[in-house]
Amino acid sequence: MALIPYALTRPFLFGLDPEHAHELTLGSLARLQDTPARCLWTQARVQDPVTVAGLRFPNRIGLAAGLDKNGRCIDGLGDMGFGFIEVGTVTPLGQPGNPKPRMFRLPERQALINRLGFNNEGLDAFLANVQRARRFRAAGGLLGLNIGKNAATPIERAVDDYLIGLAGVYPHADYVTVNISSPNTQNLRSLQSDEALDGLLGALQARRAELAAQHGRQVPMFLKIAPDLDETQVGVIAATLKKHGLDGVIATNTTLAREAVAGLPHAQEAGGLSGRPVFEASNRVIRQLRAALGPGFPIVGVGGVLSGEDARAKIAAGADLVQLYTGLIYRGPELVAEAARALARKG
């Protein structure tokens, strides 16, 4: 084990345009993940097993969706010590996403703004990558596959895209995440409202029952929601999750709010804000979900985890598991072990 201190790598990466730094890092991970060079970022996985939604997670820290949209680096990322990794969002067809620049750092607040818009290579390429990954799962790591809709699909036909995604990823997933909370696909978040959500989850649940019979295995299905919801909206979502037998909820995606970054460079860029400024909003939604869902319904807490203490706060708010993305950009792989250890110590 020879982890390179991230403090040495970060100044170089932060000297590059954010999306370029991202591509360079993922490209290197993809190239090197099956070579001895992987010892450069490998650290022991904290063993703190917990069973959630019928799945045995080796520890409670996971990688949030969107970092590895095409599932190219599952084994390399797994070497950082995550108990679970969520890849995607994948859409049925490949699409370029929004024009660049579309990713911005706000280092004063340990935050990012992105409006990538589900740039990805599409379902076929994604599934080929997912099937190539072996080491992470062989070591007990769990894989979440996150599905969305193509930008060109009208919102009235969104269900079709989710059904295609569900059927495609089903045989390869430990769990499936239905992402209806990206702010960067027009009208996507309207699927969180009452009737639209009822229709979507009803259709997905029916299809899942067929897939479960076909594959002889019921794969848990999670819904990922936004932080920009009031208590009434959270309550309606909670009731709809239960009505359709969803297995869990991931809270939250990025926020449209800008109060916490007002006046800073890039604060007015369109897109979703992540990192420290979404921490409290996401914790509020987790608390409201826990109150509405009662004990026992799985909640994955995500948004602004930058330390072990932050991970503990997610659990205290009512989450069973914790994911992170922006924290990895600011703190590096060391954060994964720190957060997993923090949860293991406190039980």
Ligand SMILES: Cc1cc2nc3c(=O)[nH]c(=O)nc-3n(C[C@H](O)[C@H](O)[C@H](O)COP(=O)(O)O)c2cc1C
């Ligand atoms: C650059 C970027 C791209 C993202 N892409 C996705 C995505 O494709 N699908 C998704 O469900 N969430 C996506 N997210 C949201 C994250 O998974 C996470 O919910 C959010 O960033 C809050 O967590 P964080 O503060 O730890 O980053 C993305 C976030 C960032 C910063």
